[in-house]
Amino acid sequence: MTDVEISHVGKFFGTVRALSGVDLSMRSGEFLAVLGPSGCGKTTLLRCVAGFEQIDEGRIALGGRLVALPGVHVPPHRRHVAVVPQEGALFPHLDVAGNVAYGLRRGRRDRAARVEQCLELVGLGGYGRRMPHELSGGQRQRVAVARALAPRPPLVLLDEPFSALDAALRSELRRDVRRALREDGATAILVTHDQAEALSMADRVAVMNGGRIRQVGTPAEVYRHPADAWVAGFVGEAVIVPLDGEGPGGRHASPLGPLTLRDDDRPWDGPMAAVIRPEQVLMTHRRTPQAGRGVPAVVRRVDYHGHDTLVAFELADGTEAMSRMVDGPLVDYRPGDRVFVLVDGAVAAVPVGETVTRPVPSPR
Amino acid sequence: MVALVPLFYILLRTGQNGVGEWWELVTTARTARLAGTSFALAVVVTAGCLLLGVGSAYLVTRTDVPFRRAFAVLAALPLAVPSYVAAYTWVSVADLWSSTARFEGFWPAVAVLVLYTYPYVYLPVAAAFAGADAAQEEVARSLGRGTWRTLATVTLPQVRPAIAGGGLLAILYILSDFGAVSILRVDTFTRAIFTAFSAGFDRATALSLSTVLVLLTVLVLLLEGRTRRRGARYESGGASHGTNVVGLGRGRWWAAGGLAGVAVLALGVPALSMVRWMTAGTSRADSWGQVLGAAAGSLTVSLAGALLTMVLALPIGILAARHPGRLSALTERAAYVAHSLPGVVVGLSLVFLGVTVLLPLYQTTWLLAFAYATLFLPLGVAAVSGAAAQAPPAHEEVGTSLGRSPAQVFRTVTLPLTLPGIGAGAALVFLTCMKELPATLMLRPTGLDTLATELWQATSYQRYAEAAPYAFLLVLLAAVPTWALVRRSGVVGGAPPAKQARTLKEELLTHD
Numbered sequence: 001m002t003d004v005e006i007s008h009v010g011k012f013f014g015t016v017r018a019l020s021g022v023d024l025s026m027r028s029g030e031f032l033a034v035l036g037p038s039g040c041g042k043t044t045l046l047r048c049v050a051g052f053e054q055i056d057e058g059r060i061a062l063g064g065r066l067v068a069l070p071g072v073h074v075p076p077h078r079r080h081v082a083v084v085p086q087e088g089a090l091f092p093h094l095d096v097a098g099n100v101a102y103g104l105r106r107g108r109r110d111r112a113a114r115v116e117q118c119l120e121l122v123g124l125g126g127y128g129r130r131m132p133h134e135l136s137g138g139q140r141q142r143v144a145v146a147r148a149l150a151p152r153p154p155l156v157l158l159d160e161p162f163s164a165l166d167a168a169l170r171s172e173l174r175r176d177v178r179r180a181l182r183e184d185g186a187t188a189i190l191v192t193h194d195q196a197e198a199l200s201m202a203d204r205v206a207v208m209n210g211g212r213i214r215q216v217g218t219p220a221e222v223y224r225h226p227a228d229a230w231v232a233g234f235v236g237e238a239v240i241v242p243l244d245g246e247g248p249g250g251r252h253a254s255p256l257g258p259l260t261l262r263d264d265d266r267p268w269d270g271p272m273a274a275v276i277r278p279e280q281v282l283m284t285h286r287r288t289p290q291a292g293r294g295v296p297a298v299v300r301r302v303d304y305h306g307h308d309t310l311v312a313f314e315l316a317d318g319t320e321a322m323s324r325m326v327d328g329p330l331v332d333y334r335p336g337d338r339v340f341v342l343v344d345g346a347v348a349a350v351p352v353g354e355t356v357t358r359p360v361p362s363p364r
Numbered sequence: 365m366v367a368l369v370p371l372f373y374i375l376l377r378t379g380q381n382g383v384g385e386w387w388e389l390v391t392t393a394r395t396a397r398l399a400g401t402s403f404a405l406a407v408v409v410t411a412g413c414l415l416l417g418v419g420s421a422y423l424v425t426r427t428d429v430p431f432r433r434a435f436a437v438l439a440a441l442p443l444a445v446p447s448y449v450a451a452y453t454w455v456s457v458a459d460l461w462s463s464t465a466r467f468e469g470f471w472p473a474v475a476v477l478v479l480y481t482y483p484y485v486y487l488p489v490a491a492a493f494a495g496a497d498a499a500q501e502e503v504a505r506s507l508g509r510g511t512w513r514t515l516a517t518v519t520l521p522q523v524r525p526a527i528a529g530g531g532l533l534a535i536l537y538i539l540s541d542f543g544a545v546s547i548l549r550v551d552t553f554t555r556a557i558f559t560a561f562s563a564g565f566d567r568a569t570a571l572s573l574s575t576v577l578v579l580l581t582v583l584v585l586l587l588e589g590r591t592r593r594r595g596a597r598y599e600s601g602g603a604s605h606g607t608n609v610v611g612l613g614r615g616r617w618w619a620a621g622g623l624a625g626v627a628v629l630a631l632g633v634p635a636l637s638m639v640r641w642m643t644a645g646t647s648r649a650d651s652w653g654q655v656l657g658a659a660a661g662s663l664t665v666s667l668a669g670a671l672l673t674m675v676l677a678l679p680i681g682i683l684a685a686r687h688p689g690r691l692s693a694l695t696e697r698a699a700y701v702a703h704s705l706p707g708v709v710v711g712l713s714l715v716f717l718g719v720t721v722l723l724p725l726y727q728t729t730w731l732l733a734f735a736y737a738t739l740f741l742p743l744g745v746a747a748v749s750g751a752a753a754q755a756p757p758a759h760e761e762v763g764t765s766l767g768r769s770p771a772q773v774f775r776t777v778t779l780p781l782t783l784p785g786i787g788a789g790a791a792l793v794f795l796t797c798m799k800e801l802p803a804t805l806m807l808r809p810t811g812l813d814t815l816a817t818e819l820w821q822a823t824s825y826q827r828y829a830e831a832a833p834y835a836f837l838l839v840l841l842a843a844v845p846t847w848a849l850v851r852r853s854g855v856v857g858g859a860p861p862a863k864q865a866r867t868l869k870e871e872l873l874t875h876d
Binding site: 050051052075076077078079080081082083085087089091092093102103144147148151153157 | 754756758759761762763764765766767768769770773776777780781
């Protein structure tokens with residue numbers, strides 16, 4: 001069953017186009033992440049779905065019910081869409097139980113039970129009597145999630161709910177929130193600019209830029225088969241190498257040596273480029289039998305992350321690229337080292353389109 | 365815009381009479397003398413305020429002077445004594461040391477005004493000293509600068525905007541003061557305007573003098589606005605990490621003596637005077653009945669004033685908090701400009717407005733309430749916008765997304781969050797109305813007495829014992845808003861509440 005149907009939605013702020021032709025559909029119980037850089041329109045999309053903004057084009061239907069058309073606007077409180085805002089926005093004058101119970105009908109007999117159940121779900125059983133100011137930032141976000149889940153809304157919207165928290169807390173909270181949403185069977189949309197968050201939490205990821213959806217797919221699809229060079233560069237690190245061959249399949253020459261293209265059915269339409277992920281680049285100190293076809297390079301920079309290492313290197317023709325390797329006794333590179341590199345496995349070919357220039361490589 | 369009615373009215377009337385005539389009235393020997401006195405008073409008093417204010421601020425925030433926490437509070441308390449009450453207590457105690465000379469004239473006025481105006485400099489400067497980032501001073505020290513070089517090159521530049529702002533506030537206050545100069549019989553603009561009005565209803569003179577005073581006030585406000593903008597540069601974003609304390613050695617006891625001396629003069633003299641005249645008990649037969657009557661009068665007009673002020677403040681405050689932009693900033697600024705107009709000028713313009721345009725309102729409580737609203741609108745606006753900031757739109761959005769209708773959300777979320785702030789603001793406006801003097805004198809309905817007017821009348825007939833209970837009550841009333849202000853300034857210890865909706869300087873500007 002289709003639970004959320006967003007078709008051709010457009011939105012203007014004055015003369016500025018914030019959304020154009022946005023199409024998305026979701027199954028019941030699905031968890032979708034909308035991923036994009038700040039200012040890409042993802043929060044506007046979420047506010048249009050929640051009913052805080054009116055749309056100028058297209059339509060939005062929730063659970064088969066049309067809630068927004070240009071000129072038709074079902075107000076937020078009739079949409080049954082619960083929101084978890086960025087800073088939680090707990091009601092400071094109500095205790096935790098009061099906050100969670102806010103969306104429940106008064107006089108419901110299982111009210112107290114549902115409140116406690118939702119608090120258990122987010123790992124805060126027994127915290128009902130606390131006041132919001134007595135909670136830590138992470139606990140506040142948990143309560144905000146419980147408050148949104150309590151009335152069993154058909155759709156939950158999460159607007160960068162983890163961005164204000166520190167890194168260690170964030171990953172733990174992500175896991176717990178995903179579990180809570182799953183256990184409750186909620187359909188949810190998460191808006192985020194953090195690709196790790198989107199890839200690790202969601203069933204599907206919609207990548208957005210400039211008010212448009214660039215690609216929708218499972219996390220693996222978006223990472224392994226990016227729709228274009230911009231998506232490839234935004235979702236994870238990538239070295240984009242222009243291709244001059246005629247068509248898909250087969251081997252192509254590149255500064256990093258011959259490349260095997262992944263066999264997808266994408267027709268070649270205009271200039272194409274290969275997307276090489278740093279973990280596909282093998283690096284050795286000597287020309288070994290396995291790496292017999294290796295290309296010589298010079299190490300320029302080494303970013304050691306503990307579990308893995310990202311090594312930036314330069315080829316003879318000046319091309320810069322990166323290699324990521326899992327930590328081990330053989331990983332011992334220093335700037336200036338002469339090495340050999342080799343692309344291992346098939347790589348994706350994408351239309352060049354516009355590319356993002358991002359400072360290489362950003363630590364995770 | 366309502367707040368600016370008096371200003372427009374004054375300018376309009378002056379314009380009607382013709383600039384030529386206005387110029388003739390203004391360029392007289394008398395006006396020159398008034399201007400000279402007002403100017404000299406403003407300069408001398410401000411200099412004194414800067415000396416006392418900056419000095420005590422430095423001592424209580426940055427040195428190891430004994431009892432610094434106690435002195436930090438004591439130094440701010442003179443704010444709780446309205447200037448006319450202070451003048452009364454000094455006049456009525458002067459015979460203790462000299463039976464012949466009356467305590468009046470220029471220098472006594474300077475002494476009284478300095479003692480009760482210097483907190484306008486002290487509070488912002490102390491807050492700036494306390495808030496200046498210690499890390500910056502430590503950096504300067506680590507780069508080889510000594511204690512005094514660091515003070516001169518790092519700390520003082522940070523505090524300078526606060527000093528300039530405080531000084532200008534003091535000037536504004538002195539220009540608009542009516543009570544103290546009247547009781548101490550110094551001929552300044554405010555006193556001359558009031559005399560021209562009350563002793564002959566001399567409109568032309570009163571109006572033209574008001575115009576000059578308004579021009580002076582606007583000039584000072586423009587200067588004040590400039591320091592405010594410049595000051596913004598120095599506000600550091602992060603929390604400060606405590607402050608460095610300078611050891612004064614043996615000198616700390618001298619410093620403590622100085623601070624104690626100021627406190628004795630500013631607080632001890634009024635206390636002594638009030639106790640003395642309360643116990644003197646001359647002519648006290650029916651005085652309690654009279655006091656009750658005056659209290660009832662104060663209560664009536666102040667309630668009306670607070671009500672009207674809050675009704676006007678609600679839309680402006682909500683606009684300022686929810687839609688920050690040029691329009692709301694302009695509206696807020698307009699309210700502050702109106703507030704800085706001397707009470708005498710506001711009173712006068714509303715009297716004229718009452719007898720010409722709003723005749724049905726003349727001699728009613730509501731015209732007086734309107735004057736209060738003009739004067740104290742910024743207090744209300746600040747309270748409302750501060751309260752509205754307590755309930756950001758995100759809360760309402762979450763509420764509606766959980767299926768409650770906007771009306772329900774307003775009742776269950778917005779109202780509980782904002783009501784305390786608005787209520788506190790209304791109480792503050794109410795208390796401030798209670799101690800207003802000049803506009804009340806000019807606009808009160810015939811036969812209605814308030815605490816402030818009774819004190820003023822009793823003092824002008826030198827019936828000091830009769831005035832004592834009013835003075836006592838007024839100081840009690842004024843102590844409440846002063847305490848709120850002192851606590852928020854952060855000099856009492858404990859961090860000031862995070863992200864106040866307005867700056868300390870604005871709060872001082874609205875403190876009368």
